[in-house]
Amino acid sequence: MKLNRLLIPALLLYAGFQAEASRPGEPIQPIAPPQEINLAKSELGKKLYFDPRLSKSGFISCNSCHNLSMGGTDNLKTSIGHGWAQGPINAPTVLNSSLNIAQFWDGRAADLKEQAGGPIANPSEMGFTHELAISTLEGIPGYVREFELVFGSPAVDIDKVTEAIAEFEKTLVTPNSPFDQWLLGDDDALSAKELAGYELFKLSGCIACHNGPAMGGNSFQKMGLVAPYETENAAEGLAGLTGIDADRFKFKVPTLRNVELTYPYFHDGEAETLAEAVDVMGRLQLGRTFSPEETEQIVAYLKSLTGDQPSFALPILPPSTDQTPRPNPFGN
Amino acid sequence: MKLNRLLIPALLLYAGFQAEASRPGEPIQPIAPPQEINLAKSELGKKLYFDPRLSKSGFISCNSCHNLSMGGTDNLKTSIGHGWAQGPINAPTVLNSSLNIAQFWDGRAADLKEQAGGPIANPSEMGFTHELAISTLEGIPGYVREFELVFGSPAVDIDKVTEAIAEFEKTLVTPNSPFDQWLLGDDDALSAKELAGYELFKLSGCIACHNGPAMGGNSFQKMGLVAPYETENAAEGLAGLTGIDADRFKFKVPTLRNVELTYPYFHDGEAETLAEAVDVMGRLQLGRTFSPEETEQIVAYLKSLTGDQPSFALPILPPSTDQTPRPNPFGN
Ligand code: HEC
Ligand code: HEC
Ligand code: HEC
Ligand code: HEC
Ligand SMILES: [Ca+2]
Ligand SMILES: [Ca+2]
Numbered sequence: 001m002k003l004n005r006l007l008i009p010a011l012l013l014y015a016g017f018q019a020e021a022s023r024p025g026e027p028i029q030p031i032a033p034p035q036e037i038n039l040a041k042s043e044l045g046k047k048l049y050f051d052p053r054l055s056k057s058g059f060i061s062c063n064s065c066h067n068l069s070m071g072g073t074d075n076l077k078t079s080i081g082h083g084w085a086q087g088p089i090n091a092p093t094v095l096n097s098s099l100n101i102a103q104f105w106d107g108r109a110a111d112l113k114e115q116a117g118g119p120i121a122n123p124s125e126m127g128f129t130h131e132l133a134i135s136t137l138e139g140i141p142g143y144v145r146e147f148e149l150v151f152g153s154p155a156v157d158i159d160k161v162t163e164a165i166a167e168f169e170k171t172l173v174t175p176n177s178p179f180d181q182w183l184l185g186d187d188d189a190l191s192a193k194e195l196a197g198y199e200l201f202k203l204s205g206c207i208a209c210h211n212g213p214a215m216g217g218n219s220f221q222k223m224g225l226v227a228p229y230e231t232e233n234a235a236e237g238l239a240g241l242t243g244i245d246a247d248r249f250k251f252k253v254p255t256l257r258n259v260e261l262t263y264p265y266f267h268d269g270e271a272e273t274l275a276e277a278v279d280v281m282g283r284l285q286l287g288r289t290f291s292p293e294e295t296e297q298i299v300a301y302l303k304s305l306t307g308d309q310p311s312f313a314l315p316i317l318p319p320s321t322d323q324t325p326r327p328n329p330f331g332n
Numbered sequence: 333m334k335l336n337r338l339l340i341p342a343l344l345l346y347a348g349f350q351a352e353a354s355r356p357g358e359p360i361q362p363i364a365p366p367q368e369i370n371l372a373k374s375e376l377g378k379k380l381y382f383d384p385r386l387s388k389s390g391f392i393s394c395n396s397c398h399n400l401s402m403g404g405t406d407n408l409k410t411s412i413g414h415g416w417a418q419g420p421i422n423a424p425t426v427l428n429s430s431l432n433i434a435q436f437w438d439g440r441a442a443d444l445k446e447q448a449g450g451p452i453a454n455p456s457e458m459g460f461t462h463e464l465a466i467s468t469l470e471g472i473p474g475y476v477r478e479f480e481l482v483f484g485s486p487a488v489d490i491d492k493v494t495e496a497i498a499e500f501e502k503t504l505v506t507p508n509s510p511f512d513q514w515l516l517g518d519d520d521a522l523s524a525k526e527l528a529g530y531e532l533f534k535l536s537g538c539i540a541c542h543n544g545p546a547m548g549g550n551s552f553q554k555m556g557l558v559a560p561y562e563t564e565n566a567a568e569g570l571a572g573l574t575g576i577d578a579d580r581f582k583f584k585v586p587t588l589r590n591v592e593l594t595y596p597y598f599h600d601g602e603a604e605t606l607a608e609a610v611d612v613m614g615r616l617q618l619g620r621t622f623s624p625e626e627t628e629q630i631v632a633y634l635k636s637l638t639g640d641q642p643s644f645a646l647p648i649l650p651p652s653t654d655q656t657p658r659p660n661p662f663g664n
Contacts, residue, residue: 050401059396059412069382069649080391080661084416261651264658273654309648316641317401319593322605326596329412 022185027202029213030180031096031257031307034171041150045168047143047315048161054133055126056082058327062119062165066094068310071261072172077269082127089235090269093262095310096255098170100217105251105267106238107220112166117158130158136325137161142318174258174307182304190304197301200294205286215256215305223249223267226287229280233268260303274299354517359534361545362512363428363589363639366503372482377500379478379647380493386465387458388414390659394451394497398426400642403593404504409601414459421567422601425594427642428587430502432549437583437599438570439552444498449490462490468657469493474650506590506639514636522636529633532626537618547588547637555581555599558619561612565600592635606631 048054052061060082065074072093074080079087089105097103102110109115119125120133137143137156148154150164179198181189190198201207210216220238223229229249238247251267265271271280278298282288290298320326380386384393392414397406404425406412411419421437429435435447451457452465469475469488480486482496511530513521522530533539542548552570555561561581570579583599597603603612610630614620622630652658 052399052402052406057412058408059406064391064396067384069647070384071651074384074391075652076390076659076661080389084661086662263652272658275654311645311648313643314646315401316643319403320407320595322607326604327408329408329416330418 023183026183027207027211028179028183028215030183031099031173031175031177031213033175034173037171038150038167040146041164041167042171043168043315044143044146044150045164045166046312047146047317048165049168050315051317053136053140053317053320053324053327054120054128054161056128056132056327057329059329060126062094062116065091065119065125068094068172071095071258071309072097073262075263077264079125081122081124083124085124087124089233089267090264092254093258094169095172095174096214096217096257098173099212099214099255100252101219102252105235106241107252108241112169113162116162116165116169120158132325133161134158136320139324140318140320146318172310174309177257177307178304179301180307191300193297193300194304195301197297197299200290200298201301204282204288204290206281206298209253209285210256216253217255219253220250221253221285223251223284225285227284229284231266231268231270233270235267237267256302256305258306258309260306274302278302355515358515359539359543360511360515360547362515363505363507363509363545365507366505369503370482370499372478373496373499374503375500375647376475376478376482377496377498378644379475379649380497381500382647383649385468385472385649385652385656385659386452386460386493388460388464388659389661391661392458394426394448397423397451397457400426400504403427403590403641404429405594407595409596411457413454413456415456417456419456421565421599422596424586425590426501427504427506428546428549428589430505431544431546431587432584433551434584437567438573439584440573444501445494448494448497448501464657465493466490468652471656472650472652478650504642506641509589509639510636511633512639523632525629525632526636527633529629529631532622532630533633536614536620536622538613538630541585541617542588548585549587551585552582553585553617555583555616557617559616561616563598563600563602565602567599569599588634588637590638590641592638606634610634 049062052059052064054061065079065081066072067074072095073091076091078089079091081087092105098112101107103112103115104118109118117130120128121130134156137147144154144156147156147160151160178189178194182195201210209219209221212218223237236248238250239245241247254262259265259274263272263274265274265277266280271277275295278295279290282290282295381394384391384396386393397411397413398404399406404427405423408423410421411423413419424437430444433439435441435444436450441447441450449462452460453462466488469479476486476488479488479492483492510521510526514527533542541551541553544550555569567583568580570582571577573579586594591597591606595604595606597606597609598612603609607627610627611622614622614627
């Protein structure tokens with residue numbers, strides 16, 4: 001009896017984690033809800049994520065470009081940064097980014113913690129320096145107390161800042177999309193059209209690159225495998241890091257989770273609609289031209305990948321005091 | 333018996349609305365919690381308030397400059413607007429702005445509904461036109477449905493947009509500050525220093541202009557009544573509207589609610605600290621120079637005016653579709 005009572009929840013738990021059990025053999029697995037979250041650290045990270053005082057201007061936060069009201073992106077071709085600088089590349093979503101093998105289109109940051117230091121000090125993003133960001137936080141007693149609570153010491157450094165932001169980003173997963181409900185056994189969760197789209201997605205070969213729970217994010221692949229991709233964007237992909245010519249235009253395969261929300265598409269943001277992106281993928285990656293009806297089915301399927309968006313109260317930030325360094329939006 | 337049961341809640345209700353009952357005769361009344369809110373309208377207004385698609389760039393929302401994580405302001409001397417334009421005047425808080433007799437420093441908008449149309453079409457704020465903002469919303473089916481739900485017809489127009497935003501702004505009141513707790517009868521809610529500050533605030537004459545529940549917002553007064561205020565800021569105050577010389581430098585008295593959060597101070601944002609603002613007010617409005625100790629007491633009192641900040645889930649915005657006009661951040 002006692003054994004049984006313990007076993008049943010354990011089995012349910014197992015089913016939760018390894019949720020493909022309901023449809024064995026599918027190449028895509030449901031998104032798991034956030035796990036092993038240090039809540040206090042994530043709450044601190046949430047504040048930092050929303051705090052424009054991490055930027056030189058006092059105006060730009062992580063949420064400016066990865067807006068959690070809009071699928072974790074800015075829905076711009078390329079971002080607007082400090083001084084209205086035009087960014088070089090389309091901003092990927094932060095949703096489910098904890099599932100990526102590496103961060104950035106070219107994977108140049110190993111993980112979320114390493115990534116989070118980048119934009120603060122990038123002159124055309126937040127335009128600040130780590131030193132100034134840290135002095136600003138040190139000048140805000142509400143933060144100093146919270147760093148002590150979370151890390152056991154009131155000292156603020158960039159390592160703790162990025163660790164807290166990364167912890168918050170771990171919570172930004174989006175389970176429970178209609179497709180995941182279907183994967184978990186609900187036959188009615190997808191329409192016939194969406195299912196037809198999924199079949200096409202598998203049979204025509206999209207699944208070769210867009211697989212795993214995030215349907216992407218787990219490999220680098222050449223954009224323009226079968227036919228070349230033409231763009232005016234200067235990004236070289238992996239080649240920018242390795243210098244190897246064969247790595248030219250190799251980008252991290254983007255996640256297709258919530259892809260309905262992350263328009264415009266591709267690293268240059270040149271595809272405005274999902275239909276356009278699907279058409280390009282078919283021709284350039286697979287040498288296949290879809291009929292309008294086929295494209296429609298795949299697009300319908302892709303829209304079934306929108307999961308529950310992270311839901312939380314807008315954070316209230318601890319105020320600056322007379323001692324806190326002030327932002328510098330217009331000066332040098 | 334039955335009468336009694338009805339009477340007691342009715343009396344409590346009365347006490348809630350006319351909360352000065354506990355300390356009769358005080359010139360300041362507690363902030364009342366939001367009342368008579370049309371919830372569906374306010375939810376729609378909240379989305380619009382957070383939606384950068386009401387701007388030309390797709391990047392700037394009401395919340396960019398009136399950040400509800402930071403006391404309903406941007407904490408900048410003057411705001412950053414479309415194309416990184418430098419604003420002409422300090423952005424006032426939206427918190428408790430429903431209590432103002434009129435909106436803007438010079439009162440040129442009669443109420444919140446009239447005000448909300450301004451920034452969308454202001455070239456150096458959101459840089460858009462009402463027509464383009466409306467076509468954008470019309471191209472977002474999730475909004476069209478919500479306008480129908482709230483207004484009984486799916487037609488979107490600027491009148492409904494500003495009405496919904498104004499309804500949301502009515503919820504942005506901040507009851508329950510330590511000072512309000514004291515006003516409502518809790519003797520322990522203020523420290524001796526804070527109480528001494530309140531006495532000074534009343535006795536020295538601040539209360540002449542900063543009174544009522546918002547402690548301001550209910551009259552226009554000359555900045556530099558006793559001695560002239562020197563500033564490089566070009567704003568003329570009421571005179572800009574009336575053309576009357578006597579109205580020069582007459583500004584709407586700002587609310588002192590949450591003033592700890594709404595730094596920097598004055599219409600030009602030139603006072604960085606509360607101590608500086610209090611010192612200037614004493615000398616220029618009252619011809620009185622406070623000792624450092626007196627200033628400290630008043631500042632301590634002013635910090636007891638920080639109330640409960642509005643708390644709600646970050647809204648999730650309905651996505652654009654293939655038909656929605658796209659933002660234009662860098663073009664003309
Ligand atoms: C001014 C716009 C802007 C700001 C501000 C910004 N980002 Fe980004 N972010 C981008 C762009 C553009 C990229 C893609 C850059 C690249 O791949 O070379 C990116 C990439 C990322 C990625 C990698 C996602 C992936 O799938 O590879 C993460 C995670 C991320 N940002 C998180 C953050 C955090 C955390 C902050 C704040 C500390 C932040 N960003 C601030 C624009 C911005
Ligand atoms: C050989 C690998 C590969 C195959 C096969 C492939 N993709 Fe992709 N996919 C990529 C890469 C790499 C990108 C990013 C390209 C870029 O941004 O330049 C991408 C981008 C996308 C995007 C845009 C996502 C975004 O957020 O920008 C969509 C949508 C997409 N793929 C769908 C599909 C579909 C549908 C198929 C099948 C018809 C498919 N892909 C086949 C590798 C592949
Ligand atoms: C680019 C910055 C910026 C944006 C965007 C912006 N505002 Fe403002 N807001 C200001 C400034 C600056 C003022 C003061 C202008 C004046 O008084 O002449 C102001 C004034 C106000 C006031 C008057 C408050 C008072 O006490 O007089 C309200 C209410 C307000 N804004 C609400 C909004 C709403 C609603 C939106 C979005 C539709 C919005 N603002 C967008 C900067 C901005
Ligand atoms: C004759 C009217 C008048 C009197 C008396 C007065 N004030 Fe003011 N107060 C104003 C006006 C008008 C402003 C806005 C001035 C400006 O921005 O240029 C203001 C602004 C302020 C501000 C800055 C608020 C903000 O958000 O920018 C503070 C703080 C303040 N007053 C406190 C006080 C104190 C403390 C006293 C008493 C020592 C006092 N005031 C007396 C009219 C008055
Ligand atoms: Ca995108
Ligand atoms: Ca201010």
